[in-house]
Amino acid sequence: ATLGMLPREAAGIAAACAGAWDAAEVHFPTCLTLCDSTPIPISQGTTREFYADMLMERNAGDDRARAATFYADAAENYAQVGLVLYASRLAEKRARLNLA
Numbered sequence: 001a002t003l004g005m006l007p008r009e010a011a012g013i014a015a016a017c018a019g020a021w022d023a024a025e026v027h028f029p030t031c032l033t034l035c036d037s038t039p040i041p042i043s044q045g046t047t048r049e050f051y052a053d054m055l056m057e058r059n060a061g062d063d064r065a066r067a068a069t070f071y072a073d074a075a076e077n078y079a080q081v082g083l084v085l086y087a088s089r090l091a092e093k094r095a096r097l098n099l100a
Contacts, residue, residue, distance in 0.1 A: 005034045005043050009050060016054035024054050045077035049090065056093075068097050 012027035028051040035043040052070035055063040071094045078087040 005031055005038065005040070005047075008034060009043070009047050012047075012054065013050055016050075016057060021054075021058050021060075024058075028054065041077060041081045042083070045074040045081070045083070045086065048074035048077065049086075049093075052093070056097075064097055068094060071097075 008027050008031035012024050012031060015021075015023035015027055028047065031047045032044075032051070035047050048070040052067040052074065055067040055070070071090050075087045075090040075094070078084075078090070
């Protein structure tokens with residue numbers, strides 16, 4: 001499972017960069033499933049952060065609310081593994097959500 005994570009995360013990022021939202025919506029959840037079933041916690045946070053970034057860029061329907069959840073989960077993950085700067089960086093991204 002570990003070998004499949006990084007290519008899936010990269011594929012999700014590439015799809016998002018190309019605006020291929022349907023493809024990104026396949027790659028990121030698949031990567032999350034792989035990440036959550038492996039003992040590599042940092043990938044759990046980074047995949048959630050990149051997925052949230054994709055949702056913010058697409059900005060359709062409930063994307064902003066979903067992004068907020070992924071950013072919060074990623075920040076919690078980063079804090080748990082001691083990546084304080086990563087977690088604080090997400091606070092800035094979450095502040096830009098402006099969810100009422």
